[in-house]
Amino acid sequence: xxxxxxxxxxxxxxxxxxxxxxxxxxxxxxxxxxxxxxxxxxxxxxxxxxxxxxxxxxxxxxxxxxxxxxxxxxxxxxxxxxxxxxxxxxxxxxxxxxxxxxxxxxxxxxxxxxxxxxxxxxxxxxxxxxxxxxxxxxxxxxxxxxxxxxxxxxxxxxxxxxxxxxxxxxxxxxxxxxxxxxxxxxxxxxxxxxxxxxxxxxxxxxxxxxxxxxxxxxxxxxxxxxxxxxxxxxxxxxxxxxxxxxxxxxxxxxxxxxxxxxxxxxxxxxxxxxxxxxxxxxxxxxxxxxxxxxxxxxxxxxxxxxxxxxxxxxxxxxxxxxxxxxxxxxxxxxxxxxxxxxxxxxxxxxxxxxxxxxxxxxxxxxxxxxxxxxxxxxxxxxxxxxxxxxxxxxxxxxxxxxxxxxxxxxxxxxxxxxxxxxxxxxxxxxxxxxxxxxxxxxxxxxxxxxxxxxxxxxxxxxxxxxxxxxxxxxxxxxxxxxxxxxxxxxxxxxxxxxxxxxxxx
DNA sequence: ATGTTC
Numbered sequence: 271x272x273x274x275x276x277x278x279x280x281x282x283x284x285x286x287x288x289x290x291x292x293x294x295x296x297x298x299x300x301x302x303x304x305x306x307x308x309x310x311x312x313x314x315x316x317x318x319x320x321x322x323x324x325x326x327x328x329x330x331x332x333x334x335x336x337x338x339x340x341x342x343x344x345x346x347x348x349x350x351x352x353x354x355x356x357x358x359x360x361x362x363x364x365x366x367x368x369x370x371x372x373x374x375x376x377x378x379x380x381x382x383x384x385x386x387x388x389x390x391x392x393x394x395x396x397x398x399x400x401x402x403x404x405x406x407x408x409x410x411x412x413x414x415x416x417x418x419x420x421x422x423x424x425x426x427x428x429x430x431x432x433x434x435x436x437x438x439x440x441x442x443x444x445x446x447x448x449x450x451x452x453x454x455x456x457x458x459x460x461x462x463x464x465x466x467x468x469x470x471x472x473x474x475x476x477x478x479x480x481x482x483x484x485x486x487x488x489x490x491x492x493x494x495x496x497x498x499x500x501x502x503x504x505x506x507x508x509x510x511x512x513x514x515x516x517x518x519x520x521x522x523x524x525x526x527x528x529x530x531x532x533x534x535x536x537x538x539x540x541x542x543x544x545x546x547x548x549x550x551x552x553x554x555x556x557x558x559x560x561x562x563x564x565x566x567x568x569x570x571x572x573x574x575x576x577x578x579x580x581x582x583x584x585x586x587x588x589x590x591x592x593x594x595x596x597x598x599x600x601x602x603x604x605x606x607x608x609x610x611x612x613x614x615x616x617x618x619x620x621x622x623x624x625x626x627x628x629x630x631x632x633x634x635x636x637x638x639x640x641x642x643x644x645x646x647x648x649x650x651x652x653x654x655x656x657x658x659x660x661x662x663x664x665x666x667x668x669x670x671x672x673x674x675x676x677x678x679x680x681x682x683x684x685x686x687x688x689x690x691x692x693x694x695x696x697x698x699x700x701x702x703x704x705x706x707x708x709x710x711x712x713x714x715x716x717x718x719x720x721x722x723x724x725x726x727x728x729x730x731x732x733x734x735x736x737x738x739x740x741x742x743x744x745x746x747x748x749x750x751x752x753x754x755x756x757x758x759x760x761x762x763x764x765x766x767x768x769x770x771x772x773x774x775x
Numbered sequence: 776a777t778g779t780t781c
Contacts, residue, residue, distance in 0.1 A: 360776095383776075384776050384777065385776040385777080388776070421777075421778075421779070422777085422778045422779095480777095480778075489776075489777085490776080490777080490779085491776050491777080491779090492776080493776080527776070528776095529776090529777085530777065530778070532776085532777095533776065533777045534777090536776095536777095537777090537781095620776090706779095
């Protein structure tokens with residue numbers, strides 16, 4: 271295989287307004303690298319998995335510059351990774367992975383982001399598109415009514431502080447014990463829906479206040495709930511294990527996170543970590559990378575509060591699942607178990623976890639404990655991994671990649687290559703290619719609605735502005751993102767889904 | 776992403 275090392279200088283803006291140039295090499299058909307330059311403070315190289323079109327887009331903003339900045343973190347391991355959907359974020363790029371040493375590294379709230387455990391859940395049904403079409407409008411309306419959506423929404427549940435603390439420590443287990451689901455739902459969530467390393471007492475009262483009234487709500491921005499049909503199956507065996515057996519089978523896909531609670535946890539701990547920065551004496555090129563050393567009180571408290579926000583987000587998706595199942599029951603007149611509305615999987619996209627990984631390019635067998643920061647990245651563990659639920663252990667972990675509103679979404683399959691090449695991770699979505707403001711100017715609400723309608727997609731939305739901001743044209747091509755993951759071999763194609771109904775915040 | 780500017 272020819273892996274030309276043709277080097278090109280790319281310009282990337284940094285926070286300091288100077289234009290930095292990074293020597294970018296192509297090291298494979300879908301792999302690029304910026305070698306470590308210790309004189310500039312880099313402690314590791316950057317690896318970018320991308321095709322030519324997607325990396326060209328990354329070069330027009332701060333994505334790659336931010337990834338280079340992340341290589342300055344103390345204890346950063348092996349390489350900082352940018353996935354094909356990479357774009358600018360707070361300090362760290364979104365669509366990125368960074369692993370830091372468990373003992374000598376740092377933990378950074380910006381490496382997880384504001385929407386802690388923003389993630390995706392896929393539910394299957396035994397219904398086909400033909401059966402759902404006649405009732406689609408009613409179904410979408412029924413879901414829209416029973417799952418509050420939009421900015422600042424409340425009203426699904428109103429928790430006492432005791433109940434909220436149980437949500438924050440037990441996650442989905444609390445929901446199932448409280449009647450919002452069935453026992454086997456737990457088996458199809460990452461971490462079984464409960465991050466044990468959590469402590470509600472490390473979550474501020476302000477965050478709890480926001481969380482108590484928002485559980486079971488969808489939110490806004492790129493969060494959505496869609497009725498999908500199976501458009502194509504690429505891996506019959508894996509699809510079958512995931513409960514997907516035929517084209518036009520109907521599924522439900524939801525994309526939401528920890529709402530105002532997670533946002534507040536991130537804000538609180540960014541402030542705490544920044545205020546303590548002088549104590550840690552860590553020099554970084556961007557204050558948004560604010561971090562605390564492993565084992566410090568600040569890092570430990572953040573991890574425990576983040577764990578609570580993870581539990582909140584998983585529970586949020588469980589409560590929404592309960593209400594979606596109820597909506598289906600009302601519309602189709604049979605129980606959700608008769609409709610076979612089983613959870614396919616629930617996976618986090620914004621998370622920091624302790625995992626064991628190979629950290630040496632030359633010695634893949636040697637592993638050590640690291641803090642894996644996945645920010646806009648999906649875990650993609652292969653078959654045989656003990657973290658993969660028993661039901662899927664012989665095939666591998668389902669990877670859920672939502673597209674933008676009205677476009678395809680993907681189910682991929684975690685592969686062994688991800689462990690060596692991307693700390694067991696792959697891409698998480700389409701990624702914006704246009705600012706919200708530009709999207710509003712380019713795609714008025716009415717044109718987006720009509721475009722969806724002409725393609726047979728029913729839409730109900732809390733906000734017209736939100737629909738314009740999330741217009742399909744404002745996003746990158748999710749099929750290209752899935753292609754890169756597949757071709758690199760870190761997670762391979764199983765099922766392509768296309769929407770027939772959309773509920774938007 | 777977000778009680779969309781503490």
